[in-house]
């Protein structure tokens with residue numbers, strides 16, 4: 001049997017897993033949104049989150065360019081605006097010429113873009129951890145039953161990602177622009193001959209996606225007190241989430257991200273050397289060495305691709321664009 | 322947007338200027354696949370013009386280059402000109418042509434499957450990215466000719482029957498109040514009774530709403546009965562053209578009724594855009 005203390009620990013770890021998952025969810029939904037509307041698999045999501053994280057360093061601490069420094073709330077607002085502008089700009093300058101081109105060339109473009117972004121961040125800020133302004137380092141946490149608690153940045157992430165997943169679902173379901181986006185996604189040509197401007201719908205999708213992703217990057221950084229280059233790895237981790245959720249499903253990406261967050265936290269706690277005690281239920285000592293929590297989501301990725309290639313919520317279809 | 326304003330104000334005097342005129346048009350896909358070679362056509366205001374011919378003749382290609390959607394398939398008019406309402410529109414894009422009042426009903430009844438019937442109709446209210454009108458009145462034109470649709474507004478279009486889907490794509494186009502309606506294979510895969518209904522409704526729409534139409538269809542007999550004028554294409558060329566009632570009596574056409582349609586497989590092979598199965 002599992003003792004009360006053990007189940008309290010399990011609950012605490014699970015809460016942290018959900019919090020982490022909610023952070024991933026923002027980046028994952030950004031990915032699913034673009035794939036759903038434009039058919040582009042954006043492998044630069046991790047780097048876009050990275051840019052989001054360092055935008056706060058740039059604007060909030062005056063690091064790199066000191067005259068840019070503004071107060072923390074202004075920095076956050078400005079970073080969101082930059083996200084929107086970046087989305088529109090990427091669509092205009094980078095992706096529009098590739099409308100109708102083979103999937104592979106677009107994928108390579110996103111990979112190159114990712115390289116450029118992370119190179120640029122490295123150039124400006126170097127490899128070291130950069131702390132966030134004090135106002136954005138949250139030292140509070142929310143108490144939960146069973147003696148558990150959730151750190152402030154996780155709490156915000158959970159709330160924000162819930163709001164965003166709900167808002168996106170309502171947007172796609174009930175607004176006219178939402179129907180048009182779905183129409184364009186399901187049959188681009190049929191939408192075009194009805195007067196739908198594909199360029200415009202694609203621009204809307206990019207703006208939304210990049211904004212959500214940069215916000216995700218900011219919150220990821222907040223959860224560890226500042227920006228670091230490791231945020232880039234989110235791009236790979238969320239692949240597990242979106243594949244699990246079905247690539248083109250926004251709620252699927254959300255659920256997938258929560259699952260991945262849980263896997264990571266539970267995996268690191270119960271399976272890793274050092275912290276590993278006794279796995280609940282199975283009651284054996286498992287010791288996989290550090291880093292095992294990180295690879296669990298990727299194992300999930302492989303399993304899902306083999307077992308259920310369209311994920312849990314995905315539309316079964318052949319790749320388009 | 323300015324283009325549409327100029328067309329509307331500047332033209333319209335000469336009554337018998339064709340709505341669309343193709344002059345010696347050559348159409349090439351992917352820069353070197355010659356699909357249509359040197360065809361000329363004219364469609365007069367208020368007419369229904371039939372486009373007939375076997376599979377791969379180039380009927381869809383002609384419609385796609387008039388509506389501009391052919392540009393998204395790497396189609397290009399490489400010689401000759403397309404003139405709409407007195408204005409040279411050769412190789413203009415789909416959005417521009419929609420602005421000018423051209424609506425294309427693509428081959429294969431392409432409803433937006435996971436949208437409801439109403440959401441499908443709503444998409445017809447957009448032009449050049451802007452919502453044009455949006456009130457009950459906009460749908461009335463659709464319900465007037467297809468009252469059945471009003472009963473299935475909340476049904477996912479993917480679940481509607483073949484006949485309902487055909488009504489939906491025509492209704493969706495009507496909401497645009499087009500001046501020129503291009504229809505590609507409206508009768509394909511429908512039961513004979515539905516085919517008759519759809520053609521009757523098209524004639525009614527043509528008369529009542531004064532919408533000029535070009536109809537490409539395999540059902541030569543039915544289409545010619547509906548049309549005022551007809552073109553018969555083969556291998557990317559116009560083989561015959563005459564007023565529909567004259568064309569019906571021509572020997573070559575009688576032969577064509579009997580279904581001597583050429584090799585059909587080559588066409589579906591090349592097609593890379595998703596297109597639904599042609600039988601239902």
Ligand SMILES: Nc1ncnc2c1ncn2[C@@H]1O[C@H](COP(=O)(O)OP(=O)(O)OP(=O)(O)O)[C@@H](O)[C@H]1O
Pocket residue numbers: 350351354356374375376377378379380381382383394428539587588591592593
């Ligand atoms: N997107 C495309 N890319 C390349 N070639 C194409 C494309 N669409 C059509 N073709 C080719 O152009 C020629 C004319 O095709 P088109 O679709 O216009 O014929 P059609 O008369 O409409 O035939 P059907 O009765 O089968 O619809 C065919 O040889 C076809 O293979």
Ligand SMILES: [Mg+2]
Pocket residue numbers: 380381382428505537
């Ligand atoms: Mg055709």
